[in-house]
Amino acid sequence: MNKHILFGFWSLVAYFAGNLGIANGGIASILPESTFNSLLKHRNDAGCPAKGFYTYRAFINAANAYPAFGNTGDLTTRKREIAAFLGQTSHETTGGWASAPDGPYAWGYCYVKEQGNPGAYCQASAKWPCAPGKKYYGRGPIQISWNYNYGQAGKAIGFDGINDPDIVARNPTIAFKTALWFWMTPQAPKPSSHDVMTGKWKPTAADRAAGRLPGYGTVTNIVNGALECGKGSDPRVNDRIGFYKRYCNIFKVPYGQNLDCAKQRPFGSSLALSDSEDVEALDHPMEA
Numbered sequence: 001m002n003k004h005i006l007f008g009f010w011s012l013v014a015y016f017a018g019n020l021g022i023a024n025g026g027i028a029s030i031l032p033e034s035t036f037n038s039l040l041k042h043r044n045d046a047g048c049p050a051k052g053f054y055t056y057r058a059f060i061n062a063a064n065a066y067p068a069f070g071n072t073g074d075l076t077t078r079k080r081e082i083a084a085f086l087g088q089t090s091h092e093t094t095g096g097w098a099s100a101p102d103g104p105y106a107w108g109y110c111y112v113k114e115q116g117n118p119g120a121y122c123q124a125s126a127k128w129p130c131a132p133g134k135k136y137y138g139r140g141p142i143q144i145s146w147n148y149n150y151g152q153a154g155k156a157i158g159f160d161g162i163n164d165p166d167i168v169a170r171n172p173t174i175a176f177k178t179a180l181w182f183w184m185t186p187q188a189p190k191p192s193s194h195d196v197m198t199g200k201w202k203p204t205a206a207d208r209a210a211g212r213l214p215g216y217g218t219v220t221n222i223v224n225g226a227l228e229c230g231k232g233s234d235p236r237v238n239d240r241i242g243f244y245k246r247y248c249n250i251f252k253v254p255y256g257q258n259l260d261c262a263k264q265r266p267f268g269s270s271l272a273l274s275d276s277e278d279v280e281a282l283d284h285p286m287e288a
Contacts, residue, residue, distance in 0.1 A: 027063045027070040031082055039086055039247050041102055043109035048095050053172050054109045054141070062176030065157075066184050072198040079251040081197040084216055087244030088193070088223055089141035089179055094239070104239075105246040112169045114138035114145075121146045128152070131163045139168040140175035142182045142223070153178045156185070182223075190267045193219045210265040215258025216244055221266060229261035230269075237261060 033056045044051045063069055070082045090108025100107055118137035122130040128151030130136070136147045144153060147162060154161025157177045161168075168175050186192040195201040196218050203212055211230075212218050220240050221229045228236050241259050248255050 026067075027078075027082070028060055030070065030075065030078055035250065039250055040090070040109045041106040042095070042100075043107075045095070045107075045110070048107075048110035050093065050110055050112045053112055053175075055172055058172035059176050061173045062180055065177060066180045069180055069184060069194060072194070072200075076253045077198055079253045080248065080256060081194065083244055083247035083251055083253070084193070084197045084219055085179070085183055086247050087216070087240055088219060090243040090247075091236070091240040092138070092143040093141060094243075103246075105242045108243055109141065112139060112175070114143060123147060125151075128162060134163065134165055136165050139165065140178045142179035144168060144178045144182065149182075153181050156181050190222050193222050196222070210269070211261075211263045212265070212267070213258045215256050216241065217258045217261040217264060221261045221264050225261060225264070225266035226269075229264045229266050232262050233260075234262065 036056045036059065040054065042048065043054050069085070070078050072078065072081070086108065090105070093109045093111045094104070094107055095110025096104030096107030098104055114137045118135065120130065120134075121136040123146060125148055128148045130147045136145060136150050138145045144150060150161030150165045150168075152161075153159075157174065159167055159171075159174055168178055183193045186195065191201040196214060197216070199214065201214065201218075203214065207213075212221060217229075217237075220237055224236075228234050237260050244259070245255055
């Protein structure tokens with residue numbers, strides 16, 4: 001074969017490998033498309049409004065913008081973090097029901113937008129003022145909500161979250177990026193979900209007194225603690241755990257400890273959250 005043609009061929013292979021995150025042990029090396037499709041088995045079901053939206057390519061493109069995601073720690077830790085991310089986001093977008101084919105936890109990523117007739121989710125803010133006629137209800141894998149979250153996510157990722165929040169429901173790469181931004185970004189007093197799942201977060205004495213320990217349950221506390229945690233057994237928390245366990249089983253990794261937040265107090269629970277955007281800024285106050 002002509003050496004120039006051969007060089008061009010391998011350059012092309014290297015380009016696509018790098019773009020998909022395969023090179024250097026990237027996320028695609030442990031989450032190939034076949035596994036992604038197994039995890040989110042019914043996301044493209046005819047009855048799912050999100051059919052065709054949540055593509056593998058969009059997920060990988062978004063993950064490449066956050067290279068520490070799924071690439072921190074040993075292989076078990078990496079797989080467990082991906083399982084946790086998909087577990088939380090699958091609950092937020094689920095289309096499953098108790099007797100669903102293949103079980104309720106095979107139906108994540110069925111929805112792009114919050115269902116029903118959601119409100120404006122507009123909180124008065126000098127920094128992130130709501131645009132006329134725009135609503136900041138849940139969209140995308142994490143169902144990002146509220147004007148201040150759309151504003152911050154847009155600034156971090158590079159889109160106009162205040163004036164065009166619906167881009168999160170139009171562009172799958174941006175949708176995945178909003179979820180990963182939320183996942184990777186700490187906001188005191190909350191750590192990032194990434195740091196919790198990779199063992200970088202070390203609970204303080206106050207955290208331990210509030211029942212917040214390393215494990216998937218603390219991630220639920222970060223995502224929706226004010227509504228779901230510290231209430232004993234909660235079906236929403238159990239649903240999040242169900243997805244997570246299914247994904248860990250597919251990855252063949254143990255679940256780890258402290259899966260629920262039944263006895264955890266929410267982060268910042270001693271503060272008046274409604275009085276502080278700094279505390280509330282990354283809260284996700286909606287039920288899926």
